[in-house]
Amino acid sequence: MKKINFRQWLPHLIAILVFLVLTIAYFSPIVFDKKDLPQGDVASAQAWGKDLRDYHEKTGDYAYWSNTMFSGMPANYTYSPPTPNIFEYISLVLRLDLNKLHLGIVFLYLIGFYILLMALGVKPWLGIVGAIAYAFASYNLIIIDAGHVNKGLAMATMAPVIGGIILTYRKKYLIGILTTLIFTGIHIFYNHQQITYYLMLIIAIMFVVYLVYAIKEKAIKDFAKSSAILLVVAGIAVLPSLGRMLTIMDYTKETMRGGAVLKNNPNGQKEGTGLEVDYAFQWSYGTGETWSLLIPNVAGGSSHYNIGTNSECYKTLKSNGIGGAQGKNFCKYAPTYWGPQPFTSGPVYAGAIICFLFVLGLLIVKGREKWWLLLATILSIMLSWGRNFAGFNEFLFYNLPMYSKFRTPSMALVIAGVTMAILAILAIKELIEQLKDETRKESILRKVYIAAGITGGFALIFALMGGGFYSFSSASDSSYPEWLTDALQADRKSMLTADAWRSFAFIFLGFALIWAFIKYKFKANYLILGLGALILIDLWVVDRRFLGDENFVPKRKAKTFQPTEADLIILQDKDPNYRVLNLTTSTFNESTTSYFHKSIGGYSPVKLRRYQDIIDYHFSKNLNTHVLDMLNTRYVIVPNKETGGQAVQKNPGALGNAWFVDTLKWVAGPDEEIIALTDFNPATTAVIDQVWKEKLSNPDALQVMKDSTASITMTDYSPGNIVYKSTNSKEQLAVFSEVFYKTWHAYIDGKELPIIRVNYILRSVQVPAGAHTIEFKCVDELFAKSKKISMWGSIIVGVTILLLIGLMIRSELRKKNKGDSSENAIE
Structure with missing residues (x-):
């Protein structure tokens, strides 16, 4: 039996070390300066x-x-x-239990994307570059500053889920199943349904492209086998989170995402649908704003951008007598964003070199991967436009299952964040491999010229003429005097021009490095190192605009x-x-x-x-x-x-915590009920939908002369348990200033009785004459069941993981016993 080949694992260990160093370096104020x-x-x-x-x-x-x-x-x-969930503990291990989620998210970005690239057969050194390209794309850091923790963690697991699927379709079953199982489970655990939806769209496009290729290659049997395996794996991965998913799905039905209760909603929402379309499409990316993938400040950066004291704004403020601290403070948080979104914390910038390499990938990468990456990228951009591409997106909103449950179309660019980085790295991989054939040199060089010409050309056009493309005016400009608006628009124009030149410069440097590699045939690792350095510098500098040193503050000041x-x-x-x-x-x-x-x-x-x-x-x-x-x-x-x-x-x-009413106003349906609240006296009258009539015993008897001696007071309160004492000489309806929801149960002297919804949102109970103790308990029976589901699901997943690892070890030992030193992934 051969010894374990530690050299085989050394590049991966180095990758982990590089990722850790980069993560700590970016968040050094937290790690070393004890800031927050x-x-x-x-x-x-x-x-x-x-x-x-x-x-x-x-x-x-x-x-x-x-x-x-x-x-x-x-x-x-x-x-x-x-709830007991095995994936919670696995995720802690994968992100090295970094106690600050800021660090943990970025580290998981890096690890997750690296795993995907390994699944695609990319060499470790190039995999490190790809992981950096994905992790440090601007949006991925901006959401950390905003506190979108679960979104970031869910995004970090998109790539390795895709990697596991690719391995499985490539018939590397054991490692493919294990990777898919672990990262699908973690992804679901992080519970960001919109990111999961986007991941499912990517997988759906992959499935269609793979199916077309399977038909073309007459490999339907293998395709069906892999698809069936993945379906089973997904089912197992869901189990530990299934209970919580059921409770959230049950709750979602009662929320804004669950559709309208009213037939005549003031916002025009349809009964029984998800969100209202105008609300859902508020944060729609502008069609022209999409150039931010190539030029970060094409639409002004953010709604509170630091333009500094060299800006036209500051000079104008100073000349109008508003200099000093007041002028500096305005310029530190200047409203430079002028795109169609209500406001934004920053642009979605993929990286100038990544855009160049993405276009190059379209020209030189062959096979199925290119097509699903291209289609997913196009779909991502079209979805992000929301109301700015209304015909397409409204059709999906009303017809694509579940799509109406989500808002913020601009978030769809997370798909492009994954797909563009993948194809960019595959372009480098193909470039290196194809250049081993000398006869392809001129063809490849021509394609490099085309890719650089397209991306660099657009950057150059914006640099030279971008100021004439847009008005640079914002809806918020009306809040400022004309002289300040003119200065703001001048700064917005100069921001676009400066970043266009910047992107052009990075594309030129990337092109020059690739051109030199083709012409002079130096080691591929030097090319990878050079491109990696350029990509890191490009993205890092832009990231620091939106999540920089000024965002980190001493812990005493961080108290919100x-x-x-x-x-x-x-x-x-x-x-x-x-x-x-x-x-x-x-x-x-x-x-x-x-x-x-x-x-x-x-x-x-x-x-x-x-x-x-x-x-x-x-x-x-x-x-x-x-x-x-x-x-x-x-x-x-x-x-x-x-x-x-x-x-x-x-x-x-x-009206206090509770009171008795002597008048019941019956209405036909929720529309009448909510309108009836416009002019009524809640101290004496309860407005009730007639569907509750059968829940009351002898409702007519409740409309009695007001009992001046009756009283009801709260005697004990906790979030899930409230106790009242009541005294009344006649049977009456008591109304409570608490929101009605189905998980609440009411008891009078220990005996349960129905809770009646009144006044559209409040609770009420029928209280018999006499002195009583009324208790409300919030008991989520579905959640109690979900804990058992999660526990058994975690056990099943744990056993499955151990079984897979055991089979992988056995397979590896058999290979080594046969003298097979292959470094391929375990099949």
């Missing part, structure tokens, strides 16, 4: 689930309901109880939530069971209020559909005080016109 990176979405998540975390730290238990946002929401997307004077005034209230409406911010797109109070507003793309309807009908245009009262809105934070800060107003009409 404030992240918007992470902060939002902290606010959303603060009551759940506090409850868990205090009791050790978990709750299924959070009351911090939108008057109450299920905890499915926040701080939900953990600091109470305002208004917060401190409200928090003096000894009774914490009330709600707050903050009108000094974007009420329904902010999370800070939720960190300190039970908020009427909040920020979540998966808020309950019925609550969004309340916002649309009763809060968006004019605040309906009746609805605020029934939600127990005790305090309203308003702008202080004298100080420019905040002021607190106490709402005398807030």
Whole structure:
């Protein structure tokens, strides 16, 4: 038996070391300077689930309901109880358990893409370059700054899933199955459904192209076998996450993504569909903005871009008496982005050299891989245009299964991020291999000229004439005086020109290096090293524009939530069971209020559909005080016109935690119900959809003269359990200022009774005469079942992985016993 060939594994170990060094270098302020990176979405998540975390730290238990946002929401997307999932632990190992997810995401980008390139037969040194090209593409770093953690982790696992599929179709079954199983499972665990959808689109295109080639090559049997294997593997990979997926799917039906409840939605959304099309297509990439793949600042970079004191803006501000700190601060966060999106944190930049190599790949790469990479790239760009390519995208929105559940079309460019980098690296691989045949030298050189001419030519056109292509005006320009707008537009123009020259320079350097390699035949590793250095420098410098040293702050300053004077005034209230409406911010797109109070507003793309309807009908245009009262809105934070800060107003009409009503107003359907809230007295009247009539015993008897002695008070509160004491001389309907949801159960003196939805979103119960204890418990029975599913799924996956590893070891030992020193992947 031969000894293990450690030299075979050395390049891979070096690759891991390089990836680790690059990751640490990029985030050196965190590693060495003990700084932190404030992240918007992470902060939002902290606010959303603060009551759940506090409850868990205090009791050790978990709750299924959070009351911090939108008057109450299920905890499915926040701080939900953990489920046993083997892929969680495998992912920790793969990202070296880097305790900061900023580092872990980038490291996983690198490792995942490297695995894909190894599956494609790329040599390790070139694989390192490819991993760098993918990991440091601008969007991949920008989303880390924004705090899109799960998105980043899901994106990082797209490439190795594709790699596993390729290995399986190439009949390297054991390693293909293992790779597909592990990374599909991890990808699903990270739970970003939109990224998963894009991955499925890539796989669907691969499947079609592979099928065409299988028919052409008369290899349908092998294709069918591999496809069947992959289908089984996908089924196994889902098992540990299946329980959580079921709970999320069940919850999603009740959210904005689950479709409309109303037939006459004010936004025009169709009943029973997903998101409303205008809302879903808000963040549509501009058709002209797509040139950012080649020229980063073609559309002005970001909505808060640092243009510095050498900018036309600063000079103009200074000449108008606004210099110094005020002028510098404006230029540090200048609104230079002028594209069609509402705002953006930065462009999707693939890299100038990557674009050049991608075009070269279209010319010199042969076979099936080129075609699915090209088709997926084209689809990615078309999807990203959203409403700017309305005919195509609206057709998909209304007809492609599940597509209407997602928003932000610009995110579709994550597909191009993967496919362009793959084809670019395959171009280098093919270039090196084809040049072994001297007769192909001139043909290859001609194709290099064409690729450089196309990409470099476009960059040169933008550099010389780009200023004449666009107006450089933005919708936000109307907020500024004309003299400042003119300066902003001049800076936007110069940003485009400068970056066009920059991209042209990098393409020229990449072309020159390849030309020299073809002409002078130096070692391929020198070519790879040179291109790798150029790609890294190109991407790294652009990345630092949007995630640079200024983004990292001392940990004491990284604390996102600091109470305002208004917060401190409200928090003096000894009774914490009330709600707050903050009108000094974007009420329904902010999370800070939720960190300190039970908020009427909040920020979540998966808020309950019925609550969004309340916002649309009763809060968006004019605040309906009746609805605020029934939600127990005790305090309203308003702008202080004298100080420019905040002021607190106490709402005398807030109805408290619960109350009895003496009038039931029956309506036919949700449309009538929500309109009835426009003018009603919630203190005396409950508006009820007639579908609930059968749930009440003798409903007519509930409409009685008001019992002035009746009372109902909250005596105990936790996120998932609320207790009230009631006293009433007659049977009455009690209304509670809590959002209705199916996981809540009501008990009177220990006996369960139905919860009736009233006033479109609130809970109510029928309370018999006398003194009673009323208890509400949030019990997610589906989640309890999901834990068992996850546990058994993890066991099945664990056994499967061990079996595959055992078979691989046996296969390798057999090869070595036969004297086979092949370094090919285990089949």
